[in-house]
Amino acid sequence: MFIDDTIAAIATAPGEGGIGIIRISGSNSLKVAEEIFKAVSGKKISEYNSRTLVYGNIFDGEKRIDEVLVAYMEGPRSYTGEDVIEINCHGGFISVKKILELILTKDVRLAEAGEFTKRAFLNGRIDLSQAEAVIDVIKSKTDKAQEVAQNQLEGSLANKIKSLRLKVTEVLAQLEVSIDFSDEDVEDVTYKEIEEKSLELREEIKKLYDSAESGKILRDGLKTVIIGKPNVGKSSLLNSILGENRAIVTEIAGTTRDVIEEFVNIKGIPLKIVDTAGIRETEDIVEKIGVQKSKESIDSADLVIIVLDSSKPLTDEDLEILESAKSKKTIVLLNKIDLDQAIDETAIEEFVGKDNIIKISALKNEGIEQIHDKIESMVFAGDVKSSSNLVITNSRHKDALFKAYNSINDAIDGIEQRLPYDFIEVDFKNIWDYLGYINGDTVQEDLLDTIFSNFCIGK
Structure with a gap:
């Protein structure tokens, strides 16, 4: 055309x-x-x-x-x-x-x-997934994000979707033949063959879908919130991670009164780091607003870094902070290890795993590399480092895979119940359409306009 x-x-x-x-x-x-x-x-x-x-x-x-x-x-x-x-x-x-x-x-x-x-x-x-990869290449924030986007631009996702749709086509063809030439003697064999292919297809779709969380982080960045009481070393930690004195560091409690946001690249992971006001009870109206913002930032965070003063015993405020981040991916940093230790690590382990507790000295820049390693392992869990680099980075693709996964589950349920082939065929046609939504074969024109409107004029 x-x-x-x-x-x-x-x-x-x-x-x-x-x-x-x-x-x-x-x-x-x-x-x-x-x-x-x-x-x-x-x-x-x-x-x-x-x-x-x-x-x-x-x-x-x-x-x-x-x-x-x-x-x-x-x-x-x-x-x-x-x-x-x-x-x-x-x-x-x-x-x-x-x-x-x-x-x-x-x-x-x-x-x-x-x-x-x-x-x-x-x-x-190019297909639609490759077209969308163009904008990802342009907007890449790290080498890893650019590598994944470039991989998709070269057709890694396009080829995978073609392969999956070919397998769906093979099942649809087998169902069509079974519908047109029904033979009770071979029905059990047919159901068994279709079930085996369906289980294999479901596993492949799920693997792609599961990569979307890491892919979203690569594309949009990981919102990381640093929280803790005043004077535990949050601002010193931010300065250590950034390698510059971005946040003011003093011994006066309440120095940080607003949310400070910075972007940093850690091992190929784009992090949007948010340094928050120290969480404590205060009568200062300005500081009180900052504390409230700190608590709200936890809800929207992808990763929470809790900083505790290891030279002091745990307080009720510390425990409240640990409780507030219980549902999030959390790293607890025991800061000021250069001083005598007084904190109870066993109590902290009730909120986070022992492996997620790291001892550091933000002032002396000790333990910072361990934080980098922990963030990398928590975000990627090893799967993004595979040689394929096939990662779902687009929310539209994720949604299509989710719908395809639900349809393959419905198809497998129908096969197990030995429903008529016509019912199972409907589910496989839905899978075909949902996968085609990714590469553009079944996408509507108005959606195309929306997708390409996010590009710059000259691209």
């Missing part, structure tokens, strides 16, 4: 830079480029091989606009699957703007957000 009109947009970020790129895609791309571009060699762009950079100038009539390099990529072997022209001019606001305005006077319209990638999908060059 090739789109009739030709589109153009600036593909580089606005502002000053060495190079600015204007991209044109559509059947008139080459014609438009040859109208406004004159090569120093005197040749036309079409006289060069496709994908050759041609040096020359952009002209508006007799007026030269800029010195440029032009590349022509003949469809369907291009990003969009159509004829594509890319003009490399000097970076900055004026040159790229003038060239784009000139192009838009030549029966070319301004591209919509994500339209270049949308055309790549509509023209069959």
